[in-house]
Amino acid sequence: MSSERDDTIFALSSGAAPSGVAVIRLSGKGVRFGLETLIGEVPTPRMATLRTLRAPETAEILDRGLVLFFAGPASFTGEDVAELQVHGGRAVIASVLKALASLPGYRHAEAGEFTRRAFENGRADLTEIEGLADLVAAETEMQRRLAIRQAEGGLRKLYEDWRHRLIRARALIEAGLDFVDEEDVPDDVMAPAWSEAAGVAREMAAHLDDQHFGERVRDGFEVVLLGPPNAGKSSLMNALVRREAAIVTPEPGTTRDLIEVSLDIAGHAVTLVDTAGLRETESVVEREGIARARRRAGTADLVLALSDNDSWTETIPEGAASLRVRTKIDLLDSDSKRVSGEADIRVSARDGLGLDTLVRAIGEALDLARPMPTALITRSRQREGIAKSLGFLQELAREGNRAVEVKAELLRSAADALGRVTGKVDVEDLLDVIFAEFCIGK
Structure with a gap:
């Protein structure tokens, strides 16, 4: 970060060009001079004013747009601040930035420099x-x-x-x-x-x-899919993320390593983890995959315990928050579909049956419905x-x-x-x- 605190800084604060409108922000003791040079006056503070922007030396028209002025210390940075709302074409933006760079004491802002000045001027704490x-x-x-x-x-x-x-x-x-x-x-x-x-x-x-709730909201909750081979874990992951994130085959042991996908579930950042099917096996690689699955489930915020036969024996880690999910209900007859058994949720990844209910249940299980405290640690x-x-x-x-x-x-x-x-x-x-x-x- 530059130590040149007396400079007036400027930067494009809106998205990349081209765009409908581009916002160019200025901050520092030279803002009033810059406005007088480009538009001929300092506008009334906090009032949007339509003005013509001209090049400092030639008076050539650069663009016509809205100008806002915020007098320090009652501004975001605590200094005089201005915003130039101009057309978002690349040539327009480049010409205005070039004009600003030609002014004495002006320079391009570094990343985060407007916010850092706000901190240094007591406008915000860390x-x-x-x-x-x-x-x-x-x-x-x-x-x-x-x-x-x-x-x-x-x-x-x-x-x-x-x-x-x-x-x-x-x-x-x-x-x-x-x-x-x-x-x-x-x-x-x-x-x-x-x-x-x-x-x-x-x-x-x-x-x-x-329980590190704030960090979880910020960084994402972890939801692990756990169950025997061919219980529908990979199919359910693909259905939830709406793409082929995991390989699906009838062959047991297809998934051997952890597969992670980030998505938004019920308004919350979630890392969904597909795991190896739980079973006895002679394969060294598959046994390691199963061990990793159990370890990951033991630390997850929520375990989705999957079964295609209403049996969850030894599937759910002790003490883990979990939902028992009965899969492949599209293969059941109409009477069987109405029987709940021990399942919390019944779904079909193929037909999409029950997926909305599952998403709502995940949200509730992650405690999304509780009122969020005003003060919550996030880092x-x-x-x-x-x-x-x-x-x-x-x-x-x-x-x-x-x-x-x-x-x-x-x-x-x-x-x-x-x-x-x-x-x-x-x-x-x-x-x-x-x-x-x-x-x-x-």
Whole structure:
């Protein structure tokens, strides 16, 4: 990331040309000068204005489009910002970008530089920025909902509340140390500090005990198809993904290795895993495939246990969330199709019978229907920071006979660990990694 903070940056922020409309974004102290040069004035802030854009030196008309101006600090980056909405042809975009590049102090923005300036100017913290990155990358409805909540400050509000409470607790302790002889400082001034720290620790522990739900929503749940050979696992996968992702033959043992496909099920990112058929075999390769199938099912978010004869003996790993799926119901007579047996769902990959019901059941089994908390951990970086802060508070609770100065230092360390999560404390080493996720123009 460039250190040239005084430059005015610009970039194409919309999709690749050609397009109906192209949005070119500008940010920095030279935005007003650039607008005066290209359109002859600085428009009224936050009001779309139709203007003619002209080349700086020749006054040649480049295009006619909408111009918006946002005066800093009340803008996305905290600086003066402008957006030029021009026609999305390649030649138009190239001519406007060339005109901007010719202005003194102007340069093309680097990836994520607009968002980084927003962070550096206090317009967003790191959790909000990570939410914004997730929003740009969201491919499913649940990912979008989770990203919106985080980008709007769901995590920031919670973590900053904890940090402020720990800082206040430390202030009470230091008041007791520094002003113990003052008449207006009560003798029990430190007592609320310990109860405040204990309360924050309990809230942190509950926050961490979320079964990694946020990370699963962001990265995708894992659903494993498990069952004996020819139970219809590969056929069902192909039917769900609507393409020939797995080879289907009548020969047992066709699938020997894990086959993974990513798809959207009930508005959620899911990795669907086809596995080797479970059976006794002399084949070394097939036995390894079966072992991998059982291991993967043991760690999956959901197991679809398939059977074409209503028997699921030893198919479902102990303790695993599962749905028993009766397959190939197109081969049954009408009376048999109405008998549910022990199956949760009855489907036919060939005719599509029951597939919609199966998709809904998968969504419900993945707990998609529960209200999504406002604050939900989405990245390992966040989880590690909260766990580290909680560790200091747990050490504080254990050290009942330690010097008060040591306890104050543990509170400081806990607050600083929270500060690193939001970007308040010592995060320079993280910034390049975080902002590398963004595209040019964002």
